[in-house]
Amino acid sequence: MTDRYAVIGNPIEHSRSPQIHAAFARQTGQDIKYDRILGDPDDLESDIAGFFADGGFGLNVTVPFKERAGRACDVLSDRARAAGAANTLTMHDGLLHGDNTDGVGLVRDLLVNYGFVFADKQVLLLGAGGAVRGVLRPLLETGAAQLVIANRTAAKASALAQEAGVTGCGLDQLAGQSFDLIINGTAAGLDAEVPAIPDDCLKPGGWTYDMFYGRGPTAFVTWGHAHGAVQALDGLGMLVEQAAESFHIWRGVRPKTAAIIDELRNA
Numbered sequence: 001m002t003d004r005y006a007v008i009g010n011p012i013e014h015s016r017s018p019q020i021h022a023a024f025a026r027q028t029g030q031d032i033k034y035d036r037i038l039g040d041p042d043d044l045e046s047d048i049a050g051f052f053a054d055g056g057f058g059l060n061v062t063v064p065f066k067e068r069a070g071r072a073c074d075v076l077s078d079r080a081r082a083a084g085a086a087n088t089l090t091m092h093d094g095l096l097h098g099d100n101t102d103g104v105g106l107v108r109d110l111l112v113n114y115g116f117v118f119a120d121k122q123v124l125l126l127g128a129g130g131a132v133r134g135v136l137r138p139l140l141e142t143g144a145a146q147l148v149i150a151n152r153t154a155a156k157a158s159a160l161a162q163e164a165g166v167t168g169c170g171l172d173q174l175a176g177q178s179f180d181l182i183i184n185g186t187a188a189g190l191d192a193e194v195p196a197i198p199d200d201c202l203k204p205g206g207w208t209y210d211m212f213y214g215r216g217p218t219a220f221v222t223w224g225h226a227h228g229a230v231q232a233l234d235g236l237g238m239l240v241e242q243a244a245e246s247f248h249i250w251r252g253v254r255p256k257t258a259a260i261i262d263e264l265r266n267a
């Protein structure tokens with residue numbers, strides 16, 4: 001029997017998750033169907049409950065519903081609890097389980113796909129919203145020497161950093177500091193902007209990573225290239241890796257990701 005999955009968000013028509021999961025299913029010989037659901041902001045909880053009541057097997061959750069989905073769960077994984085959000089839902093024995101695969105997706109893209117070595121590295125994470133909270137815990141577990149959270153509104157960075165046991169500051173307090181890896185988790189790119197960070201805050205040989213992606217290079221990828229980044233990556237690999245982690249949770253097999261990342265990149 002074909003197991004049914006879906007991604008729920010709003011908007012949802014541009015989600016690439018169905019294409020990604022279909023590719024994973026072909027590759028691993030799994031019989032699944034994966035749809036898009038336009039979530040109702042007024043009644044997301046009913047949409048989720050309805051999907052599982054109809055026999056749905058697993059649900060991915062995307063913007064802007066990840067935090068609400070987390071609150072709707074009966075059981076949360078440690079990483080979903082730390083993220084304050086869930087992007088991977090499964091029903092077991094009548095209980096809704098929530099996990100969060102975003103952070104591990106980011107780390108696997110850097111570590112496995114690009115070979116970034118976190119040990120001894122100083123990492124700067126830009127932003128203090130849901131996107132940053134979602135990846136904080138897996139980043140802390142990489143063994144990086146230092147993690148600094150910097151945000152336009154300093155108080156938000158400080159609060160999040162305090163919770164995580166790291167340093168937090170305003171973007172304007174970064175002068176004189178430099179990092180091996182700068183990760184952009186702000187929404188600045190939506191306006192084709194880059195967070196106001198000092199020109200010299202990327203170390204020679206450093207990398208940049210934008211958690212978002214677009215048709216062409218994002219503003220932060222362009223910033224990375226202009227400031228000497230050895231690698232200036234966008235979040236397409238993270239998107240595919242978080243999907244692979246969800247697929248693994250649901251199907252017990254880990255798909256290979258390189259071919260589908262290439263396919264999406266060239267689409």
Ligand code: ATR
Pocket residue numbers: 126127128129130131132151152153156185186187188191193194195196
């Ligand atoms: P998300 O859940 O996607 O992270 P969010 O919670 O609204 O969205 O957070 C957006 C983040 O992007 C915040 O850290 C925001 O900074 P503020 O807390 O100061 O608002 C950041 N952000 C948005 N536009 C920005 C810009 N032009 N420059 C720098 N940071 C920006």
